[in-house]
Amino acid sequence: MTLPLPLFTGLSAFPLTPADVDGHVDAEALQRLLQRIVGSGARSIGLLGSTGTYMYLSRAERRRATEAAIESVGSRLPVIVGVGALRTDEAVAHARDAAAAGADALLLAPVSYTPLTQEEAFQHYQTVAAATDLPLCVYNNPSTTHFNFSQDLIGRLAALPTIQAVKMPLPGNGDFSGEIARLRRIVAPEFAIGYSGDWGAAEALLAGTDSFYSVAGGLFPRPMAALTRAAMAGDESGTARLDAMFSPLWELFKAHGSLRVMYAAANLMGLSSALPPRPLLPLGPDITAKVDAAIAPLRQA
Template sequence: MTFLSGLSAFPITPMDRDGKIDTAAFSKLIARLAAAKVDSIGVLGSTGAYMYLSREERRRALALALEETGGRIPVVAGVGALRTDDAVRLAQDAKALGATAGLLSAVSYAPLTEDEVFQHFTTVARESNLSIVIYDNPGTTHFRFTPALVSRLAKVSGIVAIKNPTENSDEIRGHLVEQRGTAPNNFSIGYSGDWNCAEAMICGADTWYSVLAGIMPDVCLRIVRAAQAGDIAEARRLDAALTPIWSLFKQFSSLRSVYVLADLLGLCQAEPPLPILPLSEAAKRKVADCLSLLRYDPAEVR
């Protein structure tokens, strides 16, 4: 079995306007994911607003997650930063606290070259001794990992997995075959972009890195287990039922949408960090209508 597999759930990080974590709300979210028995939990990813939190608050969030899981579930922590030395320190924090791995993106202000990204990743892996997951997220970093760069990084000691973006579900199988052909056998290959990830798991991806699973883990787990069991029809049926959610994610972004879902489901009341604005009242009604359409009962969640 690869290092990371199955469903990796990425919750929001509820915080106040000063960037202080709502520890009770965050712990409740993590406890729900642990109770659902997701395969891993990703804290401080893009959904977890890692770039909007101080080093101290990142440590606090990770410590809370590790306390709630009690070592029963792998916890992957975002360690991305603009500067390599800052990313090293964040990864060292994650290692010291007991994270299973660090999720590292190619964050930059000035555009980076492939050699610069390679050096950044190898330095963080070497100096932290933390297992590193490559986070390819061009939508926010504006850097795209080429097959050649992924192949180079996958052979670096300590770099153990990749979280790929998805754009077209028809291209996933070919992309997965190509990436497997150049990576070590134990290198975990996973995907994000929830609306395409059922197909990714059907194609044989190791991991679904999921935004929705951070709020609604049960239905996502059913999709993953069906795909893992080879029940393609059931995985696609369950995924098709979530089409209204995927439409919301595409229209309003998954980040903004899940804050509303968390509120509607009675999990927590929080807003994304400024300058990201919460959804309008009209948009919130669309999210509520979507839940009603799915017959998702908030009472069952609480």
């Protein structure tokens, strides 16, 4: 039996993409964040994910961010690059840019304005997947795209040659094992099934997901990698202990959105002075104080 590619297993850490108010990427600040991930135990970097504000950056700035990341990380960790866009031709262009810059894999969400049909999403994926030789992960994130994948669509996508992984949202009913089993039945054994939604990491990994795509991993890669390792080894008490350390952060993620919380955390840690792209607003002082308290144990872990 062939196993999922190493780049789609274990912890994938999703850093912010620090940028100024005009959307120009601060390559140095980005590289500082990436260097903290290298050697942490994370198995890949998820560049230009939702946390990396890909939808708020121009093509030129996405290319700059990708080049800066590859330059910084080299071959020490695979870099998975988000290439989603409203137009299919734009997503193809981003995919080609990422491949030209030396990315290891692509991440593609079905971003839409006019809601997409299942067939429209299929053809969008088919076109972008065929644009490069890079392995592609299907980014299933209805909280931002408002697109719901049918089981049938995931099966059709998993059969395309370069599509080798899916990043699922937390199941509404909390039944990870059931959902993973249903997905395993419709995909090849080497197809990787992963989850995102950080507060579900422990449960998803204990239930046997191949990978976890983590926002917190972008700033706290060591404890998040430790949680991932513990859970993948079936160590329930070790996992619970680490998850408890993250738990105040999870509550803030749920209340204020993980992106806003991560900007506040990066600012508090002196890693970046960047603000979220407007119209998104930085958190006020009261919530920022809560973020400060929540990250205190994580900064030392």
